[in-house]
Amino acid sequence: MTTPYPNYITPEGFARLRAEYDQLLGVERPRVVEIVSWAAGNGDRSENGDYLYGRKRMREIDGQLRRLSKKMKDAKVVDPRQQPDKSKVFFGATVTIADEEDNHRTVTIVGNDEADASAGRIGWGSPIARALRGAAIGDLRRVLLPAGEKEYEVIEIDYPK
Missing domain, CATH: 3.10.50.30 (Transcription elongation factor, GreA/GreB, C-terminal domain)
Structure with a gap:
């Protein structure tokens, strides 16, 4: 989606986007990966709720990381x-x-x-x-x-x- 004006953002707003990205990438995603790995080792994955939920949550996190990354890439920080x-x-x-x-x-x-x-x-x-x-x-x-x-x-x- 292209907008007719630049994607301006304040330095504080950019810092909030960056903090959310870092939290997802550095804390939440590794935690979910650990749960999925543990659950995968428990056998039958088709009825394993931890595994299924973990995979779903990981896709959500990855999607959010892509959206945040694009927002930060397109942002024009203006003080x-x-x-x-x-x-x-x-x-x-x-x-x-x-x-x-x-x-x-x-x-x-x-x-x-x-x-x-x-x-x-x-x-x-x-x-x-x-x-x-x-x-x-x-x-x-x-x-x-x-x-x-x-x-x-x-x-x-x-x-x-």
């Missing part, structure tokens, strides 16, 4: 602290926006692989992030959301120190 123009919304910005009813919401624009809307981290490719790109304080931006079109005003822009 928001290095943003030269902090007066506008770019990758890594924490933005406070207000809708038509003056409801304020603060979001941080991060890589799509590290987005977590419940924690206020929205992916770079999300509709709100795309609408906010390049905006300055006081700018109005329209966003087409599943619930309909909304207009937001940029109230504050902040970058990590």
Whole structure:
């Protein structure tokens, strides 16, 4: 799946991907391999639950390792602290926006692989992030959301120190 924009990620987000990869490869996979080896030595593999489950789990781990490896290979690490123009919304910005009813919401624009809307981290490719790109304080931006079109005003822009 090719995206029309780079797969940006913060240094912290890349470190989390790396830690998950290292945990799977260095801890979890060897543990499962050990269980499968032990279970294989117990005879009939067709009715051996430890063996069958272990093989299934190993395939899941290998698939996850491939996905993580591809994400890390395709990632373009961008440190928001290095943003030269902090007066506008770019990758890594924490933005406070207000809708038509003056409801304020603060979001941080991060890589799509590290987005977590419940924690206020929205992916770079999300509709709100795309609408906010390049905006300055006081700018109005329209966003087409599943619930309909909304207009937001940029109230504050902040970058990590």
